[in-house]
Amino acid sequence: EAGVAQSPRYKIIEKRQSVAFWCNPISGHATLYWYQQILGQGPKLLIQFQNNGVVDDSQLPKDRFSAERLKGVDSTLKIQPAKLEDSAVYLCASSRAGQGGGTQYFGPGTRLTVL
Amino acid sequence: GENVEQHPSTLSVQEGDSAVIKCTYSDSASNYFPWYKQELGKGPQLIIDIRSNVGEKKDQRIAVTLNKTAKHFSLHITETQPEDSAVYFCAAGSNDYKLSFGAGTTVTVRA
Numbered sequence: 001e002a003g004v005a006q007s008p009r010y011k012i013i014e015k016r017q018s019v020a021f022w023c024n025p026i027s028g029h030a031t032l033y034w035y036q037q038i039l040g041q042g043p044k045l046l047i048q049f050q051n052n053g054v055v056d057d058s059q060l061p062k063d064r065f066s067a068e069r070l071k072g073v074d075s076t077l078k079i080q081p082a083k084l085e086d087s088a089v090y091l092c093a094s095s096r097a098g099q100g101g102g103t104q105y106f107g108p109g110t111r112l113t114v115l
Numbered sequence: 116g117e118n119v120e121q122h123p124s125t126l127s128v129q130e131g132d133s134a135v136i137k138c139t140y141s142d143s144a145s146n147y148f149p150w151y152k153q154e155l156g157k158g159p160q161l162i163i164d165i166r167s168n169v170g171e172k173k174d175q176r177i178a179v180t181l182n183k184t185a186k187h188f189s190l191h192i193t194e195t196q197p198e199d200s201a202v203y204f205c206a207a208g209s210n211d212y213k214l215s216f217g218a219g220t221t222v223t224v225r226a
Contacts, residue, residue: 004158031212042121042204042216043159056213091158095212102212103149106158 002026004107006092012113018080021110025073025094031055031102034067034077035091037109043091049075050097082114117142119207121217129225134192136220138205141186145207148181148188149214153202162203163190195224 005024013019025032030051035043046065048055052072060067064083069075079086089109095102118141128134140148146167151159165172165179165188172179176195181188192199202221208214 040219042119042206042218043214044216045213048213093158103161103164104212104214105161106151108156108158 004092004094004105006090006107006110008110009108010111010113012115013082015084015114016081018078019082019112020076020078021090021092021112023075023077023092023107025075025092026105028096029094029105030072030097031095032069032075033093033095033104034075035093035106037089037091039088046077079112082112084114087112087114117145117207117209117213117215119205119215119217121205121220123220124218125221125223127223127225128195130195130197132195134190134195134199134222134224136190136203136205136222137187138189138207138217139185139187140207140215142207142209143183143186144209147208147214148179149206149208150177150179150190151204151206151216153204153219159204192222195222197224197226200224 032049034046037043046060047057047067049069067077091109092107093104095104121138149164152162153159176193178191202219205217206214
């Protein structure tokens with residue numbers, strides 16, 4: 001079974017520029033998550049999708065971050081404009097729907113550096 | 116929201132010794148407690164998890180214990196090997212699938 005795919009793996013941009021990340025979850029996984037992992041910290045949830053609907057985006061900085069999951073499969077996360085403090089690894093994870101908390105499987109992440 | 120604290124932040128052990136990492140959580144509604152291992156340049160990988168209806172779970176050299184009354188859970192790695200060197204994260208979640216992660220423990224196994 002293929003794992004969660006993410007691209008690009010690395011991205012370097014100047015502050016105020018825009019950037020987009022792509023995620024393809026494990027086949028059949030209805031729930032998709034985007035996390036931000038700042039160096040030396042644990043992952044922090046940004047947004048959670050169930051199929052193509054948003055379940056929770058309470059920690060997403062909506063003035064600059066946006067995410068979509070059209071057709072309930074692939075997802076993109078966009079930052080516009082980027083700030084220095086956005087430098088982090090952006091992780092995508094997916095899980096099956098179900099009760100009791102679904103096991104989340106993570107992709108390799110995209111390391112973003114904002115100069 | 117849920118707050119997960121993890122200790123220690125770094126842990127150095129001699130190969131063959133045991134390693135123990137402890138976490139506490141704040142939300143009594145949390146009922147799912149996974150542990151992830153993250154190697155350099157990779158995403159977190161699930162190594163073991165436990166649900167609130169179980170007090171202990173073991174998988175070969177790895178075991179997790181849960182004390183719901185005290186709101187803490189621990190990871191135990193026995194007979195450590197160099198390949199166990201990594202950053203380990205605990206997390207807590209509930210039926211809405213949201214996970215709150217600890218800050219991580221960097222484990223170094225000395226040969």
